[in-house]
Amino acid sequence: MTQAPLLQVKELSKTFGGIRALEKVSFDVHEGEILGIIGPNGSGKTTIVNGITGFIRLTSGQVLFRGRDIAGKPAHKIADMGVTRTFQIMRPYYSLPAYKNLVIPLFSPRARRTGGWRGGGRLGDRHTVGIDILEEIGFERDSHVPYKATATLPTGYLKRLELARCLALKPEIIICDEVFSGLSMSEIASMVPLIERLQMDGITLIMIEHRLRELFKVASRVMVLNFGRKLMEGPPAEVMADARVKEAYFGSREVREVMDHA
Amino acid sequence: MNQNTPQRRRERIDRGIKVRCQGIYSLMSWREMTYITAPRAALIAGLLALPLVMPGMYWQRVISIVCIYALLAVGFDFLAHFVGLVSLGGAFFVGVGGYLAAILNTAWALPPIATIPAATVIGATLCTLLLLPCLPLRGVYFAIVTLMYPLFLARVIEALDILGGTDGIMGIDGFGGRWTEQYAVIGMLLIVLFAVRRLVNTDIGLVLRGVKDNDQAIRASGMNVTRYKALAVFITAAMGCMSGAFLVHIYMWSGISQFALDFSILPIAATVIGGGGTLAGPVIGCLILVPVSELLRDFGTLRIVFYALILVAFIVFRSEGIMVYAQRKYHQFERWTQV
Numbered sequence: 001m002t003q004a005p006l007l008q009v010k011e012l013s014k015t016f017g018g019i020r021a022l023e024k025v026s027f028d029v030h031e032g033e034i035l036g037i038i039g040p041n042g043s044g045k046t047t048i049v050n051g052i053t054g055f056i057r058l059t060s061g062q063v064l065f066r067g068r069d070i071a072g073k074p075a076h077k078i079a080d081m082g083v084t085r086t087f088q089i090m091r092p093y094y095s096l097p098a099y100k101n102l103v104i105p106l107f108s109p110r111a112r113r114t115g116g117w118r119g120g121g122r123l124g125d126r127h128t129v130g131i132d133i134l135e136e137i138g139f140e141r142d143s144h145v146p147y148k149a150t151a152t153l154p155t156g157y158l159k160r161l162e163l164a165r166c167l168a169l170k171p172e173i174i175i176c177d178e179v180f181s182g183l184s185m186s187e188i189a190s191m192v193p194l195i196e197r198l199q200m201d202g203i204t205l206i207m208i209e210h211r212l213r214e215l216f217k218v219a220s221r222v223m224v225l226n227f228g229r230k231l232m233e234g235p236p237a238e239v240m241a242d243a244r245v246k247e248a249y250f251g252s253r254e255v256r257e258v259m260d261h262a
Numbered sequence: 263m264n265q266n267t268p269q270r271r272r273e274r275i276d277r278g279i280k281v282r283c284q285g286i287y288s289l290m291s292w293r294e295m296t297y298i299t300a301p302r303a304a305l306i307a308g309l310l311a312l313p314l315v316m317p318g319m320y321w322q323r324v325i326s327i328v329c330i331y332a333l334l335a336v337g338f339d340f341l342a343h344f345v346g347l348v349s350l351g352g353a354f355f356v357g358v359g360g361y362l363a364a365i366l367n368t369a370w371a372l373p374p375i376a377t378i379p380a381a382t383v384i385g386a387t388l389c390t391l392l393l394l395p396c397l398p399l400r401g402v403y404f405a406i407v408t409l410m411y412p413l414f415l416a417r418v419i420e421a422l423d424i425l426g427g428t429d430g431i432m433g434i435d436g437f438g439g440r441w442t443e444q445y446a447v448i449g450m451l452l453i454v455l456f457a458v459r460r461l462v463n464t465d466i467g468l469v470l471r472g473v474k475d476n477d478q479a480i481r482a483s484g485m486n487v488t489r490y491k492a493l494a495v496f497i498t499a500a501m502g503c504m505s506g507a508f509l510v511h512i513y514m515w516s517g518i519s520q521f522a523l524d525f526s527i528l529p530i531a532a533t534v535i536g537g538g539g540t541l542a543g544p545v546i547g548c549l550i551l552v553p554v555s556e557l558l559r560d561f562g563t564l565r566i567v568f569y570a571l572i573l574v575a576f577i578v579f580r581s582e583g584i585m586v587y588a589q590r591k592y593h594q595f596e597r598w599t600q601v
Contacts, residue, residue, distance in 0.1 A: 055481070079484035107485075109484060
């Protein structure tokens with residue numbers, strides 16, 4: 001690709017005490033693509049999200065966003081540049097109704113500067129724009145769902161609310177930390193076109209997933225992590241066929257044989 | 263399960279008039295409009311009428327003190343229930359505001375109408391700057407630091423014998439009339455109450471409530487949590503410093519008793535009794551607690567025992583607070599239903 005990558009991660013490392021959660025992980029994300037990150041439990045996927053978005057302090061490494069190093073900047077500054085994230089464990093404002101959850105990101109400096117999602121923040125009041133975003137993301141506008149207290153919403157809506165919070169900021173990149181996990185098959189089925197629509201809107205996505213089948217449907221490239229190291233990177237079909245990936249997920253053949261005989 | 267005694271439970275249902283009052287339909291009839299405005303009007307009219315119905319100067323002075331505590335209590339309620347910071351800093355704010363007003367009045371001979379706003383703004387800025395280091399932390403640190411400052415400042419004034427030392431600063435101007443004094447304090451309380459109630463429902467107020475709910479999500483939305491916490495502390499400190507400035511001009515004296523922990527503890531007790539998160543509740547709590555503590559003066563040292571008993575009784579039997587209870591009774595009716 002001739003164009004410089006939108007996000008360049010160079011030799012990212014993070015240690016928690018003696019544990020090496022990430023060891024020199026490097027990868028590029030190009031504008032408009034969907035990069036999947038997969039790996040077994042504890043392989044450092046969420047640590048990557050936290051590291052890029054400034055929620056933890058990195059031990060070493062560089063994160064270049066449009067050529068500028070954002071590693072070590074505070075989380076709100078990174079979000080202000082348009083690198084947004086969702087949380088694996090949803091973090092809505094439980095005491096507010098769903099649409100008021102979006103008034104808060106629409107009030108942020110970035111949303112006021114850029115106009116927020118589709119520039120709606122400049123027009124109309126933030127409550128209406130909040131409901132617009134919710135409708136876009138799959139809350140039925142004329143139902144009572146957007147007005148319900150967030151604490152009473154089911155997981156599917158909360159996952160969507162996480163995405164909606166990112167959208168309100170008019171993001172350049174959304175890093176999705178397991179948006180499919182905890183959802184039913186039908187909920188995932190309605191989520192996939194939503195992800196594709198975000199891509200068509202020019203938003204770059206990094207998706208961390210355990211639901212490989214759905215991820216491989218939308219992702220253009222997949223990176224595999226194991227024990228904090230990058231195992232491989234490539235198109236979904238290549239990743240699926242790779243022996244090392246199978247080993248990381250299911251254990252090596254020798255171990256499996258021992259287990260079977262035991 | 264015993265078949266003979268049917269299980270019953272109480273069911274709460276919104277009153278019809280409450281439902282009709284939601285939205286634009288509330289403007290359809292006088293009844294609905296009265297339903298909405300009556301409780302608010304009652305509080306405003308009640309507070310304004312208080313000095314008129316109170317016998318004698320002593321009780322009128324008590325009313326002024328009630329309002330001063332109420333300002334602190336509304337500040338505590340705002341910070342604790344809408345921003346999630348538990349502040350024990352009532353004494354700190356009152357002390358800083360009080361001493362500032364005293365200094366401005368004695369050194370530059372400014373009248374109360376100038377010292378009170380000046381002490382409010384300068385004091386709130388000072389308090390916010392002093393509390394800034396502990397704002398990025400989560401947990402009990404804020405409460406501990408706000409508790410530490412008044413003790414610290416009182417000892418500094420005592421030990422260094424500055425600002426009048428243990429004698430305090432005397433010869434401060436009064437309000438020039440007890441009616442001016444009372445209506446100045448009551449009017450200020452009403453304005454502050456109205457402003458804070460409006461503030462928590464604006465967009466920036468929603469951000470502050472978001473800080474309480476989930477500060478990580480605020481950071482992920484590209485907003486600096488510490489800045490919003492500092493803003494909220496500034497607002498609360500401004501209310502505290504203003505009440506301190508009023509107090510100094512009412513007593514015409516400023517001393518280290520303004521750093522007394524009463525100013526930290528009583529607003530919290532009033533918030534518990536009145537109902538946290540309602541803003542009007544703490545005012546009602548102060549209207550009860552301060553006069554009760556005056557009445558109990560006759561019991562001498564036993565006063566604190568009765569005082570504690572009242573508080574414990576409230577916490578055990580009505581832990582939600584008067585205002586929450588009253589709101590529920592006003593908006594909903596109850597009936598027994600079979601399960």
